[in-house]
Amino acid sequence: MSNLLLLPVIVPLATVLILLLAHGRKWLQQIIGIGGIALQFTVAVWIFVVVNSQGIQVIQLGSWPAPFGITFVADLFSSIMLMVAALIGLMTAIYAMPTISDNRQRFSYYPLVNAMLMGVNGAFLTGDVFNLYVWFEVMIMASFVLLTLGGSRQQMNGAIKYVAMNLVASMLFLAGIGLLYGQAGTLNMADLALKIRASDDAFLLNSSAMLFFVAFSLKAALFPFFFWLPASYPTAPMAITAFFSGLLTKVGVYALIRFFTLFFVQNQSFWHPLLLWAGGITMLVGVLTAASQYDMRRILSFHIISQIGYIIMGLGLFTVAGIAGAIYYMVHNIVAKANTFLVAGMVYKLRGTYDLKAISGLYKNYPLVALLFVIPAMGLAGVPPFSGFVGKLMLVVAGFEAEKWVITGVALLVGLFTLFSMVKIWNEGFWKKHTGNDASDNKKLPVAMLVPVAILALITILLGVAAEPVVELCMRAAHQLIDPSSYIEAVLGKQY
Amino acid sequence: MTTQILRISSKYLKPAFVVLSLVILYRGHNEPGGGFISGLLAASGYVFYMLAWNVETALKKMWIQPVPLMAIGLLLALASGIIGVAAGEPFMSGQWITVLNITLGTPLLFDVGVYFTVIGVMLTIMSVILEKVDQWD
Numbered sequence: 001m002s003n004l005l006l007l008p009v010i011v012p013l014a015t016v017l018i019l020l021l022a023h024g025r026k027w028l029q030q031i032i033g034i035g036g037i038a039l040q041f042t043v044a045v046w047i048f049v050v051v052n053s054q055g056i057q058v059i060q061l062g063s064w065p066a067p068f069g070i071t072f073v074a075d076l077f078s079s080i081m082l083m084v085a086a087l088i089g090l091m092t093a094i095y096a097m098p099t100i101s102d103n104r105q106r107f108s109y110y111p112l113v114n115a116m117l118m119g120v121n122g123a124f125l126t127g128d129v130f131n132l133y134v135w136f137e138v139m140i141m142a143s144f145v146l147l148t149l150g151g152s153r154q155q156m157n158g159a160i161k162y163v164a165m166n167l168v169a170s171m172l173f174l175a176g177i178g179l180l181y182g183q184a185g186t187l188n189m190a191d192l193a194l195k196i197r198a199s200d201d202a203f204l205l206n207s208s209a210m211l212f213f214v215a216f217s218l219k220a221a222l223f224p225f226f227f228w229l230p231a232s233y234p235t236a237p238m239a240i241t242a243f244f245s246g247l248l249t250k251v252g253v254y255a256l257i258r259f260f261t262l263f264f265v266q267n268q269s270f271w272h273p274l275l276l277w278a279g280g281i282t283m284l285v286g287v288l289t290a291a292s293q294y295d296m297r298r299i300l301s302f303h304i305i306s307q308i309g310y311i312i313m314g315l316g317l318f319t320v321a322g323i324a325g326a327i328y329y330m331v332h333n334i335v336a337k338a339n340t341f342l343v344a345g346m347v348y349k350l351r352g353t354y355d356l357k358a359i360s361g362l363y364k365n366y367p368l369v370a371l372l373f374v375i376p377a378m379g380l381a382g383v384p385p386f387s388g389f390v391g392k393l394m395l396v397v398a399g400f401e402a403e404k405w406v407i408t409g410v411a412l413l414v415g416l417f418t419l420f421s422m423v424k425i426w427n428e429g430f431w432k433k434h435t436g437n438d439a440s441d442n443k444k445l446p447v448a449m450l451v452p453v454a455i456l457a458l459i460t461i462l463l464g465v466a467a468e469p470v471v472e473l474c475m476r477a478a479h480q481l482i483d484p485s486s487y488i489e490a491v492l493g494k495q496y
Numbered sequence: 497m498t499t500q501i502l503r504i505s506s507k508y509l510k511p512a513f514v515v516l517s518l519v520i521l522y523r524g525h526n527e528p529g530g531g532f533i534s535g536l537l538a539a540s541g542y543v544f545y546m547l548a549w550n551v552e553t554a555l556k557k558m559w560i561q562p563v564p565l566m567a568i569g570l571l572l573a574l575a576s577g578i579i580g581v582a583a584g585e586p587f588m589s590g591q592w593i594t595v596l597n598i599t600l601g602t603p604l605l606f607d608v609g610v611y612f613t614v615i616g617v618m619l620t621i622m623s624v625i626l627e628k629v630d631q632w633d
Contacts, residue, residue: 003586013574017567020570059587062589063585
């Protein structure tokens with residue numbers, strides 16, 4: 001029993017409420033909103049330290065014992081995700097101060113960001129399938145409003161696709177829950193893990209597993225369900241797009257990893273090749289469509305898709321090394337991906353466009369922006385010494401060890417294409433001679449934009465240079481996922 | 497919709513709705529009722545008033561505006577969970593006290609929170625919609 005686990009949900013909730021009372025005052029909104037996320041980050045680090053030293057933490061809400069009540073569980077994987085989520089929330093909220101319009105900041109931006117983080121944190125912590133559904137809805141409600149805030153025609157166009165896809169996904173998710181409950185008689189994840197492992201006819205659960213797979217694939221933008229993402233993400237302001245790119249799809253991926261390691265372990269000869277295929281095709285399609293784009297936001301949006309393929313590949317390999325690679329890749333990708341979007345926002349502030357052909361020549365006048373772009377971009381492409389290199393190396397090595405030659409080859413090839421895309425942005429946007437008027441080309445960027453980008457860039461470097469402790473941590477997290485006995489024991493007690 | 501009959505009756509119906517909603521709120525623990533339905537009832541009293549007069553007049557009659565009311569309701573609900581923590585048990589564990597032979601507990605506090613939240617949400621939505629309707633007239 002540890003009430004600490006509730007803080008990641010209570011802190012943002014309390015922040016939202018105080019923000020509602022301070023409706024309409026921009027300074028108060030900024031201070032309380034950002035302060036709340038900073039507190040949340042501190043809590044996440046604290047939880048991580050506790051979980052890291054004392055093992056899996058559990059709380060039964062309202063003292064109703066598992067499997068009857070709602071359980072909150074923090075293992076290493078979820079506590080790592082909590083930290084990264086709060087970090088991205090904090091950085092994008094700081095970045096939002098000079099970039100999001102005053103009206104949005106006065107009324108709804110900060111409460112919504114906090115509400116969305118509450119949903120994300122709840123999804124990472126809950127140990128109950130239905131409760132996960134509820135947290136998904138909390139997160140998605142907040143993200144709907146964030147996406148449509150401002151209400152321009154283009155935003156509505158993107159948001160309708162996003163809303164429609166998410167409603168379909170939620171419906172499938174709910175149908176999956178219904179089937180699962182009818183079949184297994186429980187929705188507590190640890191209890192499910194026990195029951196499914198002990199059951200002879202667990203293959204009967206394949207129908208509900210498939211519903212979950214499709215629902216989470218929709219949310220995670222896996223092939224063939226990715227088309228909504230590039231249509232909707234680029235329409236929002238950059239601070240919001242970066243926040244989404246870091247978190248929304250990754251919660252879908254988190255749910256996939258949680259479900260398919262903890263309890264959907266039946267029929268592995270069917271599921272693992274399916275996951276590998278889905279991951280491989282997602283990588284290829286994402287990176288190839290990105291190569292044909294000339295709008296910075298759209299290139300980056302398509303890259304979100306291809307990067308998710310890597311994480312799913314790690315899950316499909318289903319070895320400790322593969323899952324450790326997936327976790328490392330997820331952390332790296334959240335940080336680097338959000339950062340490239342933030343840099344794209346800077347470029348927009350300097351040049352007033354995202355079209356690569358019109359940007360050109362940034363390197364000459366803004367070497368710092370160029371440097372800040374190169375770090376996350378090369379990180380994504382997997383160039384040493386940045387974090388992407390370590391992530392790709394872990395996955396490729398795991399792939400060779402598991403003797404899955406095709407998917408590993410695809411992963412290597414896609415790395416090359418990613419490099420191509422990033423170099424294209426570099427060549428067109430930064431390197432090429434500027435065609436416009438040079439005289440007006442000495443704008444200053446606000447510090448609140450530079451600091452978050454610099455911090456995230458620093459993390460990308462640190463993850464790559466000082467990779468060893470992080471890799472070791474991911475290995476331990478992967479061990480906990482592959483062998484869930486400690487998870488089950490923590491939730492259901494010794495006597496199960 | 498500005499007939500004199502409606503205006504006068506809404507003046508007397510508003511407090512009646514609120515009192516009735518409080519009765520239903522209290523009996524909600526063991527019998528049909530509770531925070532959600534009673535919140536809707538109380539809100540409908542105000543909505544009736546908005547229809548008969550207009551949104552502005554109705555909002556002026558309220559001590560607390562809908563958006564802060566929502567926040568207060570949610571804070572009460574949150575507090576009902578935290579009382580369990582203060583008693584050294586997990587979040588949301590029920591705590592009970594007896595005052596003058598009436599047993600009060602955190603579930604009632606939670607319901608009161610829901611009550612205020614529902615009123616706040618309903619009145620926020622309705623005032624936006626009714627303002628639009630006024631513009632069409």
